[in-house]
Structure formats: C-alpha cells, structure tokens
Amino acid sequence: MKRLINQYPNRKGKILLGLIPFILFLGLYVFASHERLAVNENDKLMPALTTIVDAVSKMAFEPSKRTGEYLMLSDTTASLTRLGIAVCISALISLIVGILTGIIPKLRASISPVVTTVSLIPPLAILPILFIIFGLGEVSKIMLIVLGITPFLIRDTQLRVMELPEEMIIKAQTLGANSWQVIIRVILPQILPKLIDALRLSLGSAWLFLIAAEAISSTEGLGYRIFLVRRYLSMDIILPYVVWITILAFAMDYLLRKLSRSVFPWQLVPKGEG
Amino acid sequence: MESIELKHLWKEYGNNIVLEDISISVKSGEFITLVGASGCGKTTFLKLLLGIETASRGQMLLDGKPLKDEPDKHRGIVFQRYSVFPHLNVIENVMLGEEFELSPLLGRTFGKKRREIRQHALAILKRVGLEDSVHKYPSELSGGMQQRLAIAQALIKNPSILLLDEPFGALDPGIRADMHKLILDIWEETKITIFMITHDLKEGFHLGTRLLVFDKYRIDPHQPNRYGATITYDIPVGNTDNRTLTEITSSMLKEE
Ligand SMILES: Nc1ncnc2c1ncn2[C@@H]1O[C@H](COP(=O)(O)OP(=O)(O)OP(=O)(O)O)[C@@H](O)[C@H]1O
C-alpha cells in the first residue's frame, strides 16, 4: 500500500468520490423528511421528494392558471436577462476603465481613488436610492448588480494590467507601437481571459444582488418567487428553486471557463484544472 | 553612421548612487559586451540607453543629438525573459513590428499588405532557424527558441542599436554556443551596434569587439551606496593578457 498522500483516484473514482457527499446528503434528507412526516403529516419544513416533484412539475410544465405562463421558465428568463445585461455592462465598463487606468499613469492617479471609494459603499445600502431615482422597474435592479460588481472588476482588471511584465510593454514600444496600439494589440488580448476569470468570481455576488433586488420589488424572477412562496412556507417550491439557481450558477461558471479556454488557446492550462 | 557619445553620466535612485561619471563613445557597428558584479548597474545602464530611465546628470548623444527619452524603433531590445508576446504565435510575434507601422489605428493588417509582411517575417524566421515553428505559441517553444524569436522580432524593425540584457543567461551551455554563432552572424551581416550584458566573462571575451567592465573603484564601507559603479576597464577584445583577465574575474565575483 502506498501512503495515503500518494494515492490518487482515477477518473471514474474521482467522479464517484465527488458524488458521495451529495448522495449522503440526499439520503439524510429523505430519511429526516420521512421521520418528520410520520410524526406530523402536515409538516411543511421538509416535504417528501414526491411532493417536491409534484410542485416542480406544476411550476415548470403546467401553464399558470392566472397568467398562462410557465412560471419557472418565465422566472428563469426574467432573472437571467437581468443578470446577463448587468454582467455585460459591468464587464464592458471594467474592461475599458481597468485597462486605461492600468496602463495610463495619469488616468490611474485621477480615477483610482474614486473607484476605491465607490467599492467601499455597501451596494444594498444604496438600493433605496436606486429605487427612488430609477423607479421600481428593471433599471434599478440592473443598476444594483452593476454597482455591486463593477468596482471589484475594475480594480482586478487594473491590477492585472499592472502585473503584465514591464518588459513586454517596453518591447512593444521598441517595435514602434504607440499607446493605443500597445493597448489593443498587447494588453487587451492578454487581459480578456483574466477578465473572464474575474467575472466567474463575481458571479456569486451578482446573484446575491439580483435576488435581493427581486425580493424587494418585482413581479417575476427566481428571487421574487422564493420570497413570494415563503409566506405559505412552501418549502416544496423553495428547495427546488434554490437547487435550480445553483445549477444555473454552476452552468454559467462552466461556460465562461470553456469560453476562455477555447477563445484564448495560447493560455497554459493551470495545474489541477483542465 | 550613428555614433553614441555618453558624457559624464550619473544615475542615482534617491541616495543610492548606482552609476557615476560614465563617459564613453561608441562607433557605429561596434559589438560591446558589458560585465560586472551583480547589482552594480549594468541593467540600469542599458535602461538609460533604451530611454526608459533618465540620467540624473550628464548627456547622451546619438550623432550629436540628445537620445530620445522613450523607447523607439531605432533601439531594439532582448531581455532575459518576457521579450515575446505569449498571445501571438511565432510568425505573428515577428509581424507585429511591421503591422504597428502600417496600421496606426488597428495595429493589424489584412490582404496583400499582410501577405507581404508575412513573407518578410518568414525570411527573418528562417534566418534565426525558426522556420519549422511558425505556428507555435511561445509557451510551446524552448528557452533558446524563445530568445531566437525575440531576436527575430527585434530585427524586423532594422534597429541601428540592439540591446541585449543577459539574453542567454537562462540557456544550457550547448544552446548558448548556437546562440553565440547566431548573434555573431547577424551582427556581421547587419553591422548593427550591439550592447550585450553577460554574467559570463568568457562570453564577454568570445563575442564582441570591445569589453566594458563595470565596478566601483571607491568603496565606503560604512555607506555602500555612497559611490556608484563606473567603467573600470574598456578593452578591445582580443589583446588581453591573462593577468587582466584574472583581475576582472575577481572584480566580478565581488559582492555588491
Ligand atoms: N527602479 C529602481 N529604484 C531604485 N533602485 C533601483 C531601481 N532599479 C535598480 N535599482 C538599484 O540599482 C542597482 C543596480 O541595479 P541593476 O539592475 O542595474 O544591476 P545589474 O548590474 O543589472 O545586476 P544583475 O547582474 O543582477 O542583473 C541595484 O542596487 C538596484 O537596487
């Protein structure tokens, strides 16, 4: 037997080992829910899997009696649209501001303090202001996400630009590049994959702000639904919605990673990923 | 013919005097090797020549006119590392210099122009022996190949001065010998003025026409930064006796 620290799982083993905690957790849930329901069959806290499946199929596959929409679908579209627009706006702003402040010392001197200050404002604290200025519609929700993640993205991008080896920037200049050419041919292509990585990290906060905004003022959306059915203690809807949100978040992270690897093939695959 | 004239050049960082009173004149086409103890200011000297650092005192003249204080296409550079662009493949790395020139807005060329630049770049890549790796990314190249690429990249601009900061320092001895031959051949063909820093005194003597040794000739033991390094030997390579060689070797091994 090799030492434990030298034993590695193979591909199949790795997947299996990764699944074990989930299966255990699910088993635990089924058991606990069964026990609770045995004591009180009207218990709402831990609905049986069958109850959950029923609720999901109602939400996902039957049109709502009131609006005729498939609620889970319309909730998902509404939330993803808000999230998508906000993330795109944030990415664009931070790409432009981050690169410019990263490479142009005078701009950095003028803009960095503002960005740092804004990044210290708790976004949720200004949500009321957003509602007052932009009304209760889509704009204020999108603005909340943008305000929430852009300062981080700008600062990260700026740092990444400043981390690029000085030698490379100098080399480009000895090849006759002006400032603009250095930006679009040397910095931009090397920064894009790093921006994608930063986006992946900020998706968690983006979801947080999205759900917070939807909980407070909305008529559809995943966050709205969870907080709506909370009044009726509908755990059979809340639980699958949480799982669904998690799956969506995971899928977005996965897609961004794949995108980065396929569009920027020159990147070395970091150890331990792939 | 471009001659370089440095007059009483000083470089200080705060209280730290790095270089003091350097005066030298260099004719076009000389191949100058620079040696000296670690941290004595060789890279700083090269940075002054390149225009990314400004001298605290003194003058730097190129054909009688002050040297530009920012990098330009007349002065090519090869660093020990990070000289090539990781996001461009080999031929794109070499084409880049020409694309900057021909496309101010995009820095990118298309169609016929692009094909012409490609031909030019291919010829240079052949010259440095990289014609079989045209489509590889730098991360797929060995250290020696990356340095060949860095040289090719600089050559496309036909610089009149080529600055090399320990370009072969990280390479194996066998590959180094190949690189010496390459750089000598290129120098003979183009008659470009070369400044090359090296840690390897043998390299300094083997290559080049003139050897500069940087050292502090005054030392204050209580204030090591009180005096800077200057050029203590300036010798045409080839006529050096063994004693000088031993002296230089010991000056290079000295700690800062
Ligand atoms: N930007 C800077 N600010 C302050 N001090 C600096 C700066 N750059 C270099 N120095 C100092 O100047 C001195 C010379 O550095 P330099 O890099 O020129 O040495 P070097 O001869 O190239 O050494 P090596 O052989 O190790 O490359 C060092 O003492 C270093 O601390």
Ligand SMILES: [Mg+2]
């Ligand atoms: Mg150095």
